[in-house]
Amino acid sequence: MPMPEVDAAKIAALNDQARQSFTSCRVIITQGIQAMSDVPSILDQVCRYDAFTSDNDPYGEHDFGSFRHAAETIFWKFDYYDVDLQMHSPDPSDATVTTRVLTIMLANEY
Incomplete structure (x- = not known):
């Protein structure tokens, strides 16, 4: 079965919606993030993130x-x-066959 063609704009829209609302995805925060004193501020910055560049x-x-x-x-x-x-989603642009997992971590935990 051939892989579906990637629809980056649709994937971006689904990712933005999930990240901005923490819905339609599972959210994982690592131990390093959990140990920080201001987790709500970090989560807010993730929601508001818009610094995408090439x-x-x-x-x-x-x-x-x-x-x-x-x-x-x-x-x-x-x-x-x-x-x-x-396993990996067969088509990340199709929300009906994809579970998104958003992981928030310290850079040194990557």
Whole structure:
């Protein structure tokens, strides 16, 4: 079965919606983030992130970001799984066959 053609704009829209609302995805925060004193501020910065450039978003999918917070570099990223979380999604642009997992971590935890 051939792989579906990637629809980066649709993936970006689904990623933006999930990241901005923390809905339609699973959100994982690492131990390093959990140990910080101002987790709500970090989550707010992830929601409001809009610093996408051709350097940090070369495929236009809005699937990764980084920012500085309290002298730490914070990363967030999306991974795409099938609905059973057993393997990669067959089509990340199709929300009916994809479970998005948003991981928020310290850069040194990557």
